[in-house]
Amino acid sequence: MDERIPGWLITLTASLSLFIMVFLIYFLVQEGIPTLREVSLKELLLNFDWYPTEEPPALGMAPLIVGSMTVTLLSAVMAVPFSFLIAIFLSEVAPSWFREILKPALELLGFLPSIVLGFLGMVVLAPWLQERFDLLSGLNLFNASLLMGAMIVPIVASLAEESLQAVPRELRDACYALGSTRWETIRKVVLPAALPGLLSASLLGIMRALGETMVVLMAAGGAALVPISIFDPVRPLTSAIAAEMGETPVGSAHYHALFFAGLLLLAMTLGINLVSMWIEKKGKERWMA
Amino acid sequence: MKKSAIALALAATLSLVGSAFAGDLVIKGSTTVLPIAQSAAEKFMESNSDVAITVSGGGSGNGIKAIIDGTTDVANASRFIKNKEVSAAVENGTYPVPFAVAMDALIPVVHPSNRIKDLSIEQLKKIYKGEITNWKEVGGADAKIAVVGRDTSSGTYEVWESKIMNKDRVTQRALVVASNGAMVQTVAKNKLAIGYIGLGYLDKSVNALTVGGIEGTVKSVLDGDYPVSRYLYMFTKGWPTGDTLKFINFVLSDAGQEIVGNTGYIPLR
Numbered sequence: 001m002d003e004r005i006p007g008w009l010i011t012l013t014a015s016l017s018l019f020i021m022v023f024l025i026y027f028l029v030q031e032g033i034p035t036l037r038e039v040s041l042k043e044l045l046l047n048f049d050w051y052p053t054e055e056p057p058a059l060g061m062a063p064l065i066v067g068s069m070t071v072t073l074l075s076a077v078m079a080v081p082f083s084f085l086i087a088i089f090l091s092e093v094a095p096s097w098f099r100e101i102l103k104p105a106l107e108l109l110g111f112l113p114s115i116v117l118g119f120l121g122m123v124v125l126a127p128w129l130q131e132r133f134d135l136l137s138g139l140n141l142f143n144a145s146l147l148m149g150a151m152i153v154p155i156v157a158s159l160a161e162e163s164l165q166a167v168p169r170e171l172r173d174a175c176y177a178l179g180s181t182r183w184e185t186i187r188k189v190v191l192p193a194a195l196p197g198l199l200s201a202s203l204l205g206i207m208r209a210l211g212e213t214m215v216v217l218m219a220a221g222g223a224a225l226v227p228i229s230i231f232d233p234v235r236p237l238t239s240a241i242a243a244e245m246g247e248t249p250v251g252s253a254h255y256h257a258l259f260f261a262g263l264l265l266l267a268m269t270l271g272i273n274l275v276s277m278w279i280e281k282k283g284k285e286r287w288m289a
Numbered sequence: 290m291k292k293s294a295i296a297l298a299l300a301a302t303l304s305l306v307g308s309a310f311a312g313d314l315v316i317k318g319s320t321t322v323l324p325i326a327q328s329a330a331e332k333f334m335e336s337n338s339d340v341a342i343t344v345s346g347g348g349s350g351n352g353i354k355a356i357i358d359g360t361t362d363v364a365n366a367s368r369f370i371k372n373k374e375v376s377a378a379v380e381n382g383t384y385p386v387p388f389a390v391a392m393d394a395l396i397p398v399v400h401p402s403n404r405i406k407d408l409s410i411e412q413l414k415k416i417y418k419g420e421i422t423n424w425k426e427v428g429g430a431d432a433k434i435a436v437v438g439r440d441t442s443s444g445t446y447e448v449w450e451s452k453i454m455n456k457d458r459v460t461q462r463a464l465v466v467a468s469n470g471a472m473v474q475t476v477a478k479n480k481l482a483i484g485y486i487g488l489g490y491l492d493k494s495v496n497a498l499t500v501g502g503i504e505g506t507v508k509s510v511l512d513g514d515y516p517v518s519r520y521l522y523m524f525t526k527g528w529p530t531g532d533t534l535k536f537i538n539f540v541l542s543d544a545g546q547e548i549v550g551n552t553g554y555i556p557l558r
Contacts, residue, residue: 051458053441063461122471127478136435137464137479222440222465233464243467244442246320249348254442 028266032259035059039253044260050224050235052244052254059257063224065264067234070141070227071216072209075148080202083153087160087198092186103161110154118218121147126219135231137221142230144220148212152205159204163197164190196283203276207269213238237261314342314532318352318365321444322521324552325391325540326365332548333539340532356385356524362533364524367393367444385524390540392555394488394510394518395448398473398495400480405429407499410516413453416483419460424481436463437475437484445469449485452517469553485517489553510555521554 035044039059047060086106090099125146126138167190175185191198221233222243241258248255316326323346330342347355352364357378370385378385397413399405408416408427415421416434425431438459439446450459464482466472469490476484477494484495488505491497497505500516509515529537539545546556 049461051441053446054458122474123478130479130481136433136481137437137475139464139475217467218471222467223461223463224465225461233462235465239467243440243465246346246442248442249351 025266028259028263031256032261032263033256035253035256035260038256044257048226050240052248052257057253057257059253061237061257061261061264063226064235064237064240064261066226067141067216067220067224068210068236068238068265068268070234071144071148071220071236072206074141074145074230075152075209076202076206078145079149079153079205080156082149083156083201083205084160084198086153086157087164087201088186088191090157090161091164092182092190103158106154107158110151110158112151114151114212114214115218117147117151118215121215121219129231133231137233139219139221139233140231141220141227141234144216144234145230147215147219148209151212151215152208155208156201156205159201160194160198163194163201166197167193196279196286199279200276203272203279207272210268210272211238211265213242217242237265313340314363314536315355315361316342316344316363316365316523317347317355317361318363318524319349319367319444319521320346321349321367321393321447322365322390322523325521325549325554326363326523328548328552329536329540329545332544333536337532337535340535342536353385353524356383356526357381359383359526362526363536366522366524367447367519369520369522370524383526384528385526386528388523388525388537388541389520389557390523390545391521391549391557392510392518393444393448393521394505394515394555395445395452395485396488396491396505396517397483397485397498397500398476398491399483399498400476401494401496402480403429403496405498406496407502409501410453413500414455414457417449417454417459417463418457419462432481434483435479435481436460437472437479437482438463438465439472439485440465440467445485445487448517448519452519487553488555489550507555511557518555 044059044061045065046062047058048062049058049060050063051058090102090106094102121143122139125143129135129138129140129143171189171193172185175189180188216234216236217239220236220239222235222239223233224235224240225232227234241261244254245258248258316330323344326344330344334340334342349366349368352361352366353370353374355361356364357374359381364385370387375385397408403424405424405427412421412427416427417436417438419436421427422434423431424434436459439449441450464475466475466484469486472484472486473490473492473495476482486495488507488510499505503509503515505515505517510518523537523540525533525537540548541557546558549556
């Protein structure tokens with residue numbers, strides 16, 4: 001009897017959190033779908049005018065979607081190679097005492113509140129960028145992506161390092177026994193073996209960037225337009241939701257549209273998640289073979 | 290021991306729920322007026338502990354709708370009631386009564402290094418429409434203009450929209466910031482920027498512009514000379530009585546108007 005209690009408790013907590021998740025999704029769908037009564041899906045996704053408080057409202061989310069994607073992609077492009085280098089250094093090159101210090105330090109960096117980064121971008125990075133590149137404003141795609149990159153480096157690097165560590169010792173030893181140098185071992189054995197893990201580490205970082213709000217709200221400039229240069233301002237979905245939700249009349253088309261934006265974000269994250277799961281599965285299959 | 294703790298927690302929760310529903314006075318509406326209503330309600334409840342006030346936002350339209358439906362005692366509004374709304378209320382048997390409680394004014398601001406001192410409404414409109422893109426077109430240095438605006442859903446934007454833009458769209462290239470504070474930060478850090486803020490947020494880090502030669506001050510706003518300003522209202526369901534009357538009187542009293550000034554708006558006297 002007593003032994004069964006922990007089992008029950010775990011089942012109960014697990015189903016409770018599952019229930020909350022389902023409820024959240026239900027709520028998002030319930031509040032988001034009514035937008036489609038006022039505007040067609042095509043207009044929502046493909047129209048480039050976001051003037052939500054006009055009468056009638058212009059609810060084209062295309063610039064917001066593009067904004068989210070460009071910030072996320074650019075930050076990933078900047079952060080992922082850098083993170084991999086850190087991971088390789090930590091796992092394969094650094095002496096173990098140094099690793100013991102650097103790894104926790106890196107993980108600590110990951111806890112830096114994003115509002116601190118956003119503030120840094122606003123008061124330090126933006127004026128410098130403007131001065132340096134002679135721009136209209138330093139609050140732009142590049143600024144936000146750089147900060148976001150800095151934010152996801154600790155996450156990606158730490159996860160990537162773990163997947164490098166998971167490569168069996170024997171593989172390396174065998175490679176050294178054949179007379180390979182350290183660099184050859186890393187390049188030809190360790191990296192290919194850890195590839196699925198490295199990819200899912202990057203995808204987790206990308207997911208984090210996609211959902212990040214504070215940094216883009218403060219540093220991305222907030223103009224709802226499709227960027228042509230990396231120094232153009234953007235307005236990602238997250239910052240539109242954060243900035244506009246508080247002032248929106250409950251039940252209006254604008255209100256529902258913001259929930260719809262939340263649904264879009266959820267769908268994108270879900271997509272990335274599925275890809276990452278698929279990669280992991282592929283990796284495991286290869287291991288078995 | 291455990292049981293009594295649970296009972297205590299339960300009792301505490303129940304009493305919390307109880308007090309949240311007891312609200313003798315319900316205030317709803319404009320988020321622009323919300324800070325005034327909130328601090329006024331807090332101060333009012335200090336001296337009238339028997340009255341519980343519930344304050345929430347939702348926008349002017351929602352506040353007035355709640356007056357029509359009879360679900361609120363006081364509706365905050367950053368605009369006057371529309372004819373359609375008055376007739377809807379009268380049909381429902383209520384008569385909304387307006388009380389102007391404060392004034393709100395917007396000041397165009399630029400970086401301290403900018404030598405522009407004055408812009409007309411027409412010039413401001415063209416800058417925000419994206420038709421004027423260089424400071425030299427309005428008498429300044431040969432440099433591009435970085436237009437900074439507010440979120441379209443904010444009350445601040447509403448004033449700018451109605452007093453300056455007059456049905457025209459703000460250019461998509463305009464930077465958008467989420468608060469008065471962020472606006473001051475952004476303009477103070479950008480030599481090319483122009484922005485606008487509530488009078489109460491003006492400080493030395495930015496330069497205030499005059500509009501059509503008129504400086505935005507408490508006096509020029511109250512005299513009706515300064516063009517980028519508006520009244521803020523509280524509407525009541527019929528002529529106020531009881532606690533509603535007491536609250537409205539409090540907001541209009543010296544103590545209430547002092548709160549108006551402290552929240553960044555312009556007191557009526």
